Each structure stands twice: as C-alpha cells, then as structure tokens.
Amino acid sequence: MLKLSRLTDYAVVALVRLDAADGVATSPGIAAAIGIPEPTVAKVLKALAGRGLVISTRGARGGYRLARRLSQIPISEVIMAIDGPIALTSCVDGGLGCESQSLCPVAGRWDPVNDAIREALTGITLADMAAAAVPRAFRLPVPVSLHEVL
Amino acid sequence: MLKLSRLTDYAVVALVRLDAADGVATSPGIAAAIGIPEPTVAKVLKALAGRGLVISTRGARGGYRLARRLSQIPISEVIMAIDGPIALTSCVDGGLGCESQSLCPVAGRWDPVNDAIREALTGITLADMAAAAVPRAFRLPVPVSLHEVL
DNA sequence: CGATAGTGGACCATTCAGGTCCTGATTGCC
DNA sequence: GGCAATCAGGACCTGAATGGTCCACTATCG
Numbered sequence: 537m538l539k540l541s542r543l544t545d546y547a548v549v550a551l552v553r554l555d556a557a558d559g560v561a562t563s564p565g566i567a568a569a570i571g572i573p574e575p576t577v578a579k580v581l582k583a584l585a586g587r588g589l590v591i592s593t594r595g596a597r598g599g600y601r602l603a604r605r606l607s608q609i610p611i612s613e614v615i616m617a618i619d620g621p622i623a624l625t626s627c628v629d630g631g632l633g634c635e636s637q638s639l640c641p642v643a644g645r646w647d648p649v650n651d652a653i654r655e656a657l658t659g660i661t662l663a664d665m666a667a668a669a670v671p672r673a674f675r676l677p678v679p680v681s682l683h684e685v686l
Numbered sequence: 687m688l689k690l691s692r693l694t695d696y697a698v699v700a701l702v703r704l705d706a707a708d709g710v711a712t713s714p715g716i717a718a719a720i721g722i723p724e725p726t727v728a729k730v731l732k733a734l735a736g737r738g739l740v741i742s743t744r745g746a747r748g749g750y751r752l753a754r755r756l757s758q759i760p761i762s763e764v765i766m767a768i769d770g771p772i773a774l775t776s777c778v779d780g781g782l783g784c785e786s787q788s789l790c791p792v793a794g795r796w797d798p799v800n801d802a803i804r805e806a807l808t809g810i811t812l813a814d815m816a817a818a819a820v821p822r823a824f825r826l827p828v829p830v831s832l833h834e835v836l
Numbered sequence: 837c838g839a840t841a842g843t844g845g846a847c848c849a850t851t852c853a854g855g856t857c858c859t860g861a862t863t864g865c866c
Numbered sequence: 867g868g869c870a871a872t873c874a875g876g877a878c879c880t881g882a883a884t885g886g887t888c889c890a891c892t893a894t895c896g
Binding site: 541542543573575576579593594595596597598 | 884885886887888892893894895896
C-alpha cells in the first residue's frame with residue numbers, strides 16, 4: 537500500500553528521542569524509553585549509524601548521538617537508511633523479470649514519479665515532524681508506565 | 687521499500703493500452719496485448735472500474751473504456767484505486783496496535799509527509815508517464831511474439 | 837581484567853501481496 | 867428464447883519479505 541516499513545517509523549521515533557537526550561544514549565536505554573524491543577532498536581540504530589545519521593561510540597559508556605540537528609535531517613535520508621533507495625517500481629533495476637519489456641508501453645516511466653516523491657520527501661525534516669507532535673509533554677522523563685521494560 | 691504493488695504498475699500499463707485502443711477493449715484482449723495473465727488483468731480492471739477510472743460494459747461485446755483522457759488521470763488516483771489510500775504509516779487508522787501511543791513522540795507526525803507525497807503524486811498524470819515512453823513504437827498492432835497468448 | 841556497549845551475521849516466523857479459480861449476473865447475437 | 871461472451875465478486879493458495887530474535891565478536895572504560 538505504498539507504505540514504508542515499520543522500522544522506519546521506529547527510526548524516526550528513536551532519532552527524536554536521541555535529540556531529547558542531548559548527550560549520548562544507549563540502545564537499551566532508548567528501547568526502554570520508547571517501548572520497543574531492544575534488539576529491534578539496535579538494528580535500527582545500526583542502520584542509521586551506517587548512513588552517518590548517528591554517531592556511535594563503542595565500549596563501556598558508549599552509545600549513540602545525533603550526527604546533525606534534527607532540522608538538518610530530511611526524512612528521505614532516514615527512509616533510505618532503513619528501507620533502501622526510494623524507487624516505486626519493481627523493474628527499476630533492469631534485467632530479467634520484465635519479460636514483457638518489449639511490450640511495456642511505460643518502460644521507465646516511473647522515473648518522474650520517483651523523482652517527485654524523492655523531492656517531496658527531501659523537503660521535510662525530522663524537526664518538522666517533531667515540531668507539532670503532541671504539545672511538549674514528552675521530554676526526557678518518560679516513565680515506562682506498566683510494562684516495566686527491563 | 688516504499689514500493690507500490692506491482693498491480694499498480696499493471697494498472698498503468700493497462701490504462702495506457704486502453705487509451706491506444708480507442709474504443710472498447712476486453713480484459714482478455716488487454717491481457718494478451720500486454721503479456722500479463724488474464725485473471726490478474728481482470729482484477730486490476732475491476733478495481734479501476736470501482737474507482738470510476740474506467741467504464742465497464744457487461745455482456746457480450748462488452749468491455750472497458752477510459753472514463754477520461756489520460757491527461758486527466760493523476761497517478762495518485764490509480765494508486766488509490768489499486769493500493770488503497772496513500773498513507774505511509776501503519777498507525778494511521780487510530781485504535782489499537784499502537785500500544786506505545788502514550789510514549790510515541792511523533793504521534794501523528796507522518797501527516798505532513800503523507801500530504802507531500804499525495805500532492806507530488808497528484809501533479810503527475812498518466813499522459814506524462816506515457817509521453818516520453820519509448821518513442822511511439824507501441825500502438826495497436828503489437829503482436830505477441832513467441833508466447834502465443836490465448 | 838571484567839563489564840558494558842556497539843558490530844555483524846545468521847536465523848525463524850508471521851504477514852501479506854500476487855495470482856488463480858469458481859460461481860453468478862448481465863447483455864448481445866443467432 | 868437460448869447460447870455465448872464478458873464483467874462482478876468472492877474464496878483460496880502460495881511464496882517472498884518484513885519484523886523480530888539471537889549469538890559470537892570486538893572495542894573501550896574503569
């Protein structure tokens with residue numbers, strides 16, 4: 537349904553969270569704060585680190601911190617970090633699969649669509665997304681109510 | 687991967703094809719011309735008809751024909767016809783599922799992103815997609831080469 | 837030297853889209 | 867009036883891929 541993976545959603549949440557904790561935050565810590573299983577958060581952070589969106593510090597007392605300000609991170613980068621390149625069609629990577637290529641009247645016609653989406657996604661930053669989100673009731677002290685994570 | 691279903695791709699191909707055949711075209715006919723299994727084409731056409739993008743005529747000598755000109759059909763409508771509403775997140779339709787809603791810092795923050803995409807998609811019509819597609823070697827007489835469909 | 841934390845990879849399971857088929861309703865033609 | 871063609875609307879099955887988990891390894895701090 538033109539939907540992006542849930543992991544990407546997690547990534548956004550994690551990044552916003554990371555911004556709230558100004559210093560360094562560990563993946564277990566973020567997981568607890570967000571209410572998402574730790575291994576999953578770790579996977580997301582790994583991907584983000586790979587794309588240079590967050591900076592990792594290994595070893596004891598290590599953790600992750602934002603590489604840039606939220607306002608400097610377009611949502612498109614997050615999506616590409618988690619979900620890979622932004623391309624709608626299946627026959628983007630030429631080759632087999634599109635046997636009816638000789639019949640296909642819209643051979644590579646999704647390109648303008650892809651470009652339009654990429655552009656739209658680049659114009660929105662994480663700061664935009666975090667801005668109007670639920671007044672401001674969510675800063676650091678978010679107690680994990682019932683579930684007692686960790 | 688932010689990818690839309692292959693069905694949507696088929697829909698575009700079918701619609702362009704339908705435009706080439708000015709009059710009425712049957713789903714078996716389109717299937718043969720396009721090189722896509724008939725039941726699948728039928729399913730696509732049905733969805734398209736449901737959204738009013740094509741007009742169906744039942745009975746013998748029936749078939750489908752375009753409801754509007756290609757230039758009047760934004761790609762967003764095709765996507766919505768096949769893939770449903772354009773919404774990236776899973777927690778669009780409020781309710782259960784998002785247990786950590788009380789923790790989620792980006793509650794409904796995908797909205798601007800969704801809007802941006804919708805807008806971008808509405809600006810592109812099928813005519814735009816068909817325009818530059820492979821010169822013009824594809825008009826009505828497209829012989830199904832080897833496979834001998836039907 | 838040990839505890840903590842990120843790295844990388846393999847791995848399983850659930851979900852869902854793609855695809856097929858069948859039955860019924862409608863209309864034109866002989 | 868009956869037959870054939872064609873759309874309509876389901877149920878159903880299968881396979882890929884996403885979400886999620888786990889493990890062994892490395893690095894760094896105290």
